[in-house]
Amino acid sequence: MSSFVEGREQDDLAHQAADDALVAITGKLDRFRGESRFTTWAYKFVMLEVSVKLGRHYWRNPPVPMGEDAWDRIPDRFGAGPAELAESRELAAALRRAVTEVLTERQRRVFVAIVVDGVPLDALVAELGSTRNALYKIMFDARGKIRAYLVAHGYLDPDGGVP
């Protein structure tokens, strides 16, 4: 289970997830078609309940927002080392321009929350009252647009390499 939940809180969350999963499984029993083992099918609902619970739980004690510094830390999160400092600054600046210029308002909000502020996808689902699938689709489209922008401006090769 995620590291931002520990101790008794983690136990409580696990029990709640198990209880809710049992309700979900009981309600869906007639949909089990035997395409997988029953235990695998049932455990899936436990996993999904845990993910939903963790997403909601994130907002009980969210990390302090880093503000403007968050943009500069993106290269670190993608493994850029000290030797890549100049390149990292360039990356952060190019990304910021792409986010501003090519994304819709909705795409910008979701992309910034997840990539810049580091909000887990399931936590954003809980905050926006959306679904994981809907936010993933927004991110999917945003990733494609930003990649196209970075390729068009010479920051990435079309095959994914670095020029």
Next chain:
Amino acid sequence: MSGWQAFGEFLRTDPRDVGCERATEVLDIYVDVVIAYGAEAAGRRFPGVAAHLRACGPCGEDFDGLLAAVTGTMS
């Protein structure tokens, strides 16, 4: 892999990617195929799901968790 390359990989999208909803629908079947025949066989049977699990962190974690739960390797 440099920061640029890693970021480029993150931005890369696979047109076969089926999204979270479809991946979740068949996740139990996918996991059982992985257990019985291996990850490559699961990827051949469900290429769009395999593409999604590579790109979506939360669904990838659900896959890892489900696989660990049913194989008894969860800590």
